[in-house]
Amino acid sequence: MRGRPGLITSYRKDISLFRTGTQRLWLVVLLLVALWLPLWMPNDWLVPAGISLFAAIGAIGLNLVTGYAGQVSLGHAFFLGIGAYTASALSTVEGPGTRGLLAYGYDMIIWLPAAGLVAALLGVIVAPVALRLKGLYLAFVTLGLVFLGQHLFQSWRELTGGAGIGRRAAELSLLGFRFDEDGEVFGVFLSDTQKIYFLGFVLLVVMALVAKNLARSRIGRAFAAIRDRDIAAEIMGIDLTRYKVIAFAISSFYAGVAGALLFTVTGFLEPNAFNLELSIFYVAMVLIGGVATISGSIMGAVFVTMLPNLIDFVSDYLPYDPATGPLNTGQLEAILFGLLIVVFLIFEPLGLYGLWIRIRNYWKAWPFSY
Amino acid sequence: MSERQRSLSAHLRGGRTEHEGPVLEFGGVHLSFGGLKVLDDVSFHVNPGELFAIIGPNGAGKTSMFNCLSGVYHPQEGTIRFLGQDILGMRPNRIAALGMARTFQNVELFEHLTVLDNLMLGRHLHLKYGAPTAAAFIGRARREELANREVVEDIIDFLEIQPFRKSFVGFLPYGVQKRVELGRALAMEPRLLLLDEPVAGMNLEETEDMARFMLDIRDELEIAIILVEHDMRMVMDLADRVLVVDFGRPVALGPPSEVQSNPDVIRAYLGEEHSVVGGGENP
């Protein structure tokens, strides 16, 4: 048996995250590429790339509650908003420009976890709804959460600045280190967008790892059991209330953190941003990326966020030019978006993740394709 | 007994608190849905180490009894005591924690998960680590996962489902799914195991395997079993005592030999001209 690579000979090895050397190698290559991209990418690609990393954190959150635990939520935008405003209020330094807005002047080490925790707390408050409602009914009620949130954000001026006015997003200053200014890091000159990208990269890696660990633990299994058959799950000893609350809490925590960071890239928060469309974008990330997969959530978030860039890029090679044609990039994006969701739902329910598995299996057999 | 089976048996029996008297007391239970009387004054008890069978025609209320036991249905009247504790009105997960496990008439596995994950879900109550350790997957979380994986592997060996460990249960043949479901229930380390038609739809060979497992569970693992089954031969061969129900009412209760010759049973269950033993009915 010895000398056969890839043979798993212990349970310890069997339950480890990356079971084979090949998997580990792929991961290292992927991480290196992700770290190398921002060094040469032009800004009009790097900005959405940075945003996509934060969005991926939010998509993982939605996938935990909806993909893993099966609790369909259209309320993700609400939790993103809670995170964004908590962070902004805690971070803003009181001054002549703050015009009576809530401003506490805390560092990122405080506002980032706080944004997650406040959102998680609201998730815990909302979770009991999921104890009474399932499927479409739950989706509908969480949809109400978005409208409630929008109303709250538009009318609570001290927090949000009000509709049409807004306020600045949280300041990316971690223990005095500024991510939102150009400067030298370990002797290398980095632009603000590059710094933000690296921040997003590190946070995403950590939060994806935590999510993956949760997913393969007794907690993730309990989520899946509730999703597949809730009554059988309860008869197995799973406390439905407890695990639905945990699912909403963790998911909302991820949304809070993502919301806090998403808008720091552009620097501005507008109450109308946290609308149903934003929720739908996240549902699309999960569906396109792959339900109940962490890597799929990341792929989906990157794909959906980068879609306008991809359309522009592809249109250079097509006879059609969005700059002069009847449909502009935004309209093309909306159409493509809808099409993709339909196509994935019908043909590849596992999303980009499923596509990747197929490609991998194809190459495994290469050159003996059949 | 193989090494694995000895370890399984030691594991499942160890750490049990001894209990005097019957494992289960089901007394004067009435259950109705609207005007429909599903259970009408049903009483029985199950002794430790007993294989107790419940038989009756379709719609007699057998599955409903299981649902009352596991806390899914709430009877209007009666008492249900499990290991001396009143479990009426308790949530299903609390009853499970007391040591009751079951399989379902229509397989209720978690179909998007592998056999391993389904069995590990049976261990849910025996895994105690919380979210913080789970997030890091070190220390206690890893230790408990590995220790419980050992128990699950013993069960996999016991039920002879080794080749299917990593398969998603949704794709497995029906007979194997039934075994996995039994394994998931066993993984809970129950004191009482409820089996709802475990051999329905199985061929002769699979039925014999399942019968062997049931006897091993009763004799080696010392777990009391309530068996609901239409396969008469099996019930008469295996059961220590049999309860016959018809339209939610108990018709007869006693050892198989007595029940078989009870004229009420023959009338209720199969009609006048049949004899109970002859009909290996299997819907």
Ligand SMILES: Nc1ncnc2c1ncn2[C@@H]1O[C@H](COP(=O)(O)OP(=O)(O)OP(=O)(O)O)[C@@H](O)[C@H]1O
């Ligand atoms: N939740 C429910 N609501 C209404 N009626 C129910 C419910 N559950 C069971 N019943 C009724 O109770 C009666 C007994 O059903 P049950 O499933 O317990 O029968 P069974 O003895 O298990 O039959 P089978 O041998 O076909 O499995 C049936 O008439 C059924 O329609």
Ligand SMILES: [Mg+2]
């Ligand atoms: Mg039944």
